[in-house]
Amino acid sequence: MSDLAVVGAGPIGLAVAWRxxxxxxxxxxxxxxxxxxxxxYAAAGILAPVSAETVGEDELSGLLxxxxxxxxxxxxxxxxxxxxxxxxxxxxxxxxxxxxADETEARRVRDYQTGLGLAAHPRxxxxxxxxxxxxxxxxxxxxxLPGDRxxxxxxxxxxxxxxxxxxxxxxxxxxxxxxxDLPDGRAVVAAGCGSAALTxxxxxxxxxxxxxxxxxxxxxxxxxxxxxxxxGGRPVYLVPRPGGEVVAGATMEExxxxxxxxGAVVELxxxxxxxxxxxxxxxxxxxxxxxxxxxxxxxxxxxxxxWRPDVIxxxxxxxxxxxxxxxxxxxxxxxLTGPDPEExxxxxxxxxxxPP
Ligand SMILES: Cc1cc2nc3c(=O)[nH]c(=O)nc-3n(C[C@H](O)[C@H](O)[C@H](O)COP(=O)(O)OP(=O)(O)OC[C@H]3O[C@@H](n4cnc5c(N)ncnc54)[C@H](O)[C@@H]3O)c2cc1C
Numbered sequence: 001m002s003d004l005a006v007v008g009a010g011p012i013g014l015a016v017a018w019r020x021x022x023x024x025x026x027x028x029x030x031x032x033x034x035x036x037x038x039x040x041y042a043a044a045g046i047l048a049p050v051s052a053e054t055v056g057e058d059e060l061s062g063l064l065x066x067x068x069x070x071x072x073x074x075x076x077x078x079x080x081x082x083x084x085x086x087x088x089x090x091x092x093x094x095x096x097x098x099x100x101a102d103e104t105e106a107r108r109v110r111d112y113q114t115g116l117g118l119a120a121h122p123r124x125x126x127x128x129x130x131x132x133x134x135x136x137x138x139x140x141x142x143x144x145l146p147g148d149r150x151x152x153x154x155x156x157x158x159x160x161x162x163x164x165x166x167x168x169x170x171x172x173x174x175x176x177x178x179x180x181d182l183p184d185g186r187a188v189v190a191a192g193c194g195s196a197a198l199t200x201x202x203x204x205x206x207x208x209x210x211x212x213x214x215x216x217x218x219x220x221x222x223x224x225x226x227x228x229x230x231x232g233g234r235p236v237y238l239v240p241r242p243g244g245e246v247v248a249g250a251t252m253e254e255x256x257x258x259x260x261x262x263g264a265v266v267e268l269x270x271x272x273x274x275x276x277x278x279x280x281x282x283x284x285x286x287x288x289x290x291x292x293x294x295x296x297x298x299x300x301x302x303x304x305x306x307w308r309p310d311v312i313x314x315x316x317x318x319x320x321x322x323x324x325x326x327x328x329x330x331x332x333x334x335x336l337t338g339p340d341p342e343e344x345x346x347x348x349x350x351x352x353x354x355p356p
Contacts, residue, residue: 002028010038013190014160015329021167032175042290047149050113067327074326084159087152093226096142102230134222195315205291209264210249212286236271303349
């Protein structure tokens, strides 16, 4: 008999399940799978509290900064609990711009970041290339963001599943089609894009296409930092993994289909090779599509359903669900085991969208 049913075995559901089981709750996670169905399978795993889309979003930014601060301990505990490497890396990010307009955009992001008290050091083209010699000669300038981190979401998910099992979490391999079908007791809905059908809340899929490139001859990637670039108005990120691949992403499309399109591949590769020309010689190892669970205001939904207070929702994490997983789990488990984190649930709770 479970104290808690968690719907969805993505990063949010598993982080909640792990932390709740550690606090002594008997937890069952419900998900049909197959493993890899969620948005996390495509995610780059950039842990950056500021991006172009979050500039000016002060409440959301507060949440992102707070979760970013929780990440080092979360990564260390997850690795210690499982003995698994989750690809957590701390080299930081280089933000790079190719044109004058790109520089203006990079400066907007950098200024907001420093306004939040986060380090963002301006860098000249020569300084950037001194740091990463494989950057294109055309790079005009940018910044070094030492506080940004990265994790490999696929490794993180293997570790989260192992940590859950070790903490006694059980898994029910079935899709939940109605909350009424769950056993009596408390529940957490963390079903990503599937949360809308279960709760009536406004969570919509935003399609992301992402590429994985592999260096020839099993070499390591030709750069070490995450590169967030603006290449002639096209935003692109390049994430080097120690295992040898480079993740290049990602499109943002208001679509729910699962097609890898020629246009997206061309655009991503053009932006990627404009910033790091050597990538043109890499193998195109994978093109992948998943959908970010987005909300009308771009912020997650966290808190009890007003019409079913025994059900807590933790969804709508859009493009930051990997970054926000540790803090989301903390807030949800706090609500399950003690008084609600009232202020956070008032700001990010389901009621802000009115009745479904
Ligand atoms: C291309 C791309 C790049 C991204 N890059 C980053 C990044 O760099 N950094 C970052 O922080 N975030 C990133 N994200 C966002 C991140 O992946 C998501 O915010 C995160 O995965 C959301 O976690 P989740 O657990 O809520 O949902 P998901 O990861 O989508 O998992 C949801 C789970 O719920 C299950 N489910 C759905 N419906 C039901 C149901 N009815 N019953 C049972 N189970 C159900 C699904 O099978 C799935 O396993 C990226 C996303 C994409 C698509």
